[in-house]
Amino acid sequence: MSSPVRAWAAPVIVNLVLGIVAVIPLWFLMMFLRNHPLAELGLTGRDPTDNDGVLPWMLLLVPMWAAFLGLWLPVNSLMRRKREVTRRRYWTFGSLVVLSPMATLLFLIAVL
Template identity: 25%
Template sequence: MIGRWPTALGANLLLGIPGVVPIWLLWFLAASRYDPEPTENDGMALWLVIIAPVVGLYVLLWWTANSALARRTSLSAQTYWLLSGVGTFLPTIALVLLHP
C-alpha cells in the first residue's frame, strides 16, 4: 500500500503544475465567450481546435495517473478524488493569489 495522503497530494501537485495551462485555457474560453473582444471576429472554432487537444491530453494524463494511484492507496475513493482535485488546482490558485 502506498501512503495515505502525502503521495496522492504530491502527485497531484506535480500534475497541477502543467495543469495551469489547460485550466487557464478553459477560463479564457469561458471569459471570452460571454464578453468577447470587439476585434475578435474569427469565431470560437479556432479556439476549440486549440483547446480540445490540450485539455484532452491533460485530462487523459491526469485520469491515468490518478486511477493507478487510487487503486494502490489506502484512502477511501471519495477522500482520494477530493484530495486529488484540490491538489491539482493548488498551483493555479497559488498563481492567482500571488500574481501582483
C-alpha cells in the same frame, strides 16, 4: 504499516506536478470562458482582438484537455488503488491539489 503522511506524500507530489502542467489548460479555459460565454451573458467584456469565433478555441482546448485528462485520470486511478481511502475522498483531494497551483497563481496576480 506506514504513517498517513508518508502514504499521502506520493499523491500530493504527483498531483502538484500535474497541477503545474494544468495551469496552461486552465488558463486557456479561463480566457475562453471570459471571451465567449461570460461575455455573451454580459458578465465580462470581450477581447477586441478575439474575432475568430469559437472554432479556434475548440481546436486548442479539446486536444489540450484530452491530453491532460488522459494523463491525470490513469495516474490517479493507479495511485488510488494503493490507498485505503474511499473513492470520493481521494478524487476530491486529488482535484483540490491539482487546482492549487492555478489558485496560487491567480491569488498572486490579484495581490501583486
